[in-house]
Amino acid sequence: MNVELSARSRQILEAIVEDYIATAEPVGSSAVARRHAMTLSSATVRNVMANLEEMGLLTSPHTSAGRIPTEKAYRFYVDSLVALRQVSRDEKRQIIQHCRKAGAGLSDILKETSRTLSQLSNYMGIVVAPSFNSDVFRHIEFIRLGHRKILAILVSSNGAVQNRLIETDEDHDPEELVRMGNYLNEMMQGLTITQARERVLSEMKNEKTKYDHLMSRALRISEQAVTVEGDDVFVEGQARILDQPEFSDAARMKEIYEAFEKKGIILQLLSRCMSADGVQIYIGSETSLSRSASVSLVTSRFVTSSNTVGMLGVIGPTRMGYSSVIPIVDYTARMISRLLSEV
């Protein structure tokens, strides 16, 4: 992994990677020589390129084409070559503006963020909301919608709202629902949703509450209400990947789109990059997103006031403009964290 390369080899590799990122075409020795301000001849570059190929950093699609970087090369590039661009004033403005604009609930902000990421990067933007289950309980409320139909509304301290339609065995009148709410609100104060759920389950076995009609009913209903599966995922800018020449072929595209319809895969990725701080980069097969299509993922986590963790990032071809995407993801994650900490 920790390849040792002369300064010259590194420069040439960098030139090739950046050229390829810009053009999506195999890079030839003469192109590199030209770009390199003429200080080397193409023949010399060829020798170096042969070395790099031997080391597994380059491949050629066929004998007489230029070379293209391997995943390993991208890895090396992002680890030790890439010169990160500054986030421009205009980009900063856009990020901040879009964050605020929503002015609405958590999910609106996150959706808007996903869109912003997509716009700024020209790839796909993705945001995974902080897991509701690990967030702190704030409020529960039952509303009678009809005969034996109750709407349960569950609010976390992030301001995330979950609602659930519950069918009950017997009808409950509004006052009863209010009392149930009061009881449960008190019981769950300060717990996370997961803890609250456990608490409900243990209380249901408790002899004292078992024989209290109101409580046992309340617990039975709330059990459903606090069972929340799956996290919210916001993906925006799917059309943009059609701009990339490597995805002009329908079969490849389909693979990607299908990967996104099964959101499970995304959540797997999420859990991986939750653990570490700062920007995480997954290249090609490291993403386990798609077999044949080579996609990369640049992500960072963000935190909320109640210390729950979400994830945001950008998905694009391995041939992605890392130098600008990485700072954008980084900056956006910081801004979102700040915004969400204000609550």
Add this chain to the structure above:
Amino acid sequence: MNVELSARSRQILEAIVEDYIATAEPVGSSAVARRHAMTLSSATVRNVMANLEEMGLLTSPHTSAGRIPTEKAYRFYVDSLVALRQVSRDEKRQIIQHCRKAGAGLSDILKETSRTLSQLSNYMGIVVAPSFNSDVFRHIEFIRLGHRKILAILVSSNGAVQNRLIETDEDHDPEELVRMGNYLNEMMQGLTITQARERVLSEMKNEKTKYDHLMSRALRISEQAVTVEGDDVFVEGQARILDQPEFSDAARMKEIYEAFEKKGIILQLLSRCMSADGVQIYIGSETSLSRSASVSLVTSRFVTSSNTVGMLGVIGPTRMGYSSVIPIVDYTARMISRLLSEV
């Protein structure tokens, strides 16, 4: 429009349309003759086809290819030729099962429905939720999330939930929020959300309430809460349109995907087909969805217990399997209406 055709011409047109729907390839005279149980020769068919072309029902991509139906032909086909398939038992089972399975809030049901439509039709499924604004107010609630930060939760009698983060000038303690809620709940009982909003605005000008501290505060906050823009749109199965040969080309696809990112267009369509009962069909340019790519839209509206109206349907190529899609859309709309009326 009301083309007059002999029975034979109609049969031949039907054969061509159905053949083309099945194969996506221009249909030749001999293919039609064969399919037609040999009762006619290809030469005869050719004459008829020449007529049909003259009437604007067929075109040929070039002199020696078969013919393909025009939009006009599809229109004629769905209006007076198509033999609608029955919805199979298995399909019915799937529709019903998916409706119920969710067991969760309105939006989950609609999302699931969109997915079911996509699965059964093999095209894209689309569902537009009943407009929140025209639904009947059920409940409003304020929850304090932090200093000068209030989460407003608004519930309609459909069980749709809207939440909104509101920043206030001064901090409000929980008891005050409860009293505000009670006051507003009483005030808005029985109104639609739109009416509720108007009521709030008029009350704000009312001299009596103007000088009641609690009320004026409540009104100011609720004004934001009852201002809801945009309807929910659920689109599923976007990957499926990649199966259609006519969309294997990236440029066309992009056009469609972009159309969907701007959901405005969809809502325009919605409003058109809201007015009429039963299944509505828009073919090609009638959809105004995409300039070059030829897509069709089969929709129907559905109603809820509170008499608000939503829309659901299927989007696919003009060359869509109308005979099976139309009954599926019809049946699904009926089932959803029934399910939502139960509340």
Add this chain to the structure above:
DNA sequence: TGTTAGCACTCAAAGGTGTCGAGTGCTATT
């Protein structure tokens, strides 16, 4: 010893040519 110029070689892409066959329109025939 590292760099470079030169040269033969490779191979995809692009363009040209010829054949094939599905499909047509027209006309004469039944």
Add this chain to the structure above:
DNA sequence: AATAGCACTCGACACCTTTGAGTGCTAACA
């Protein structure tokens, strides 16, 4: 009115050649 026959059209396909970008290798050079 329906059909069989026939000349014609034109895309699809296979095959070929040309072109040019790019390579590896070797010998000369600083």
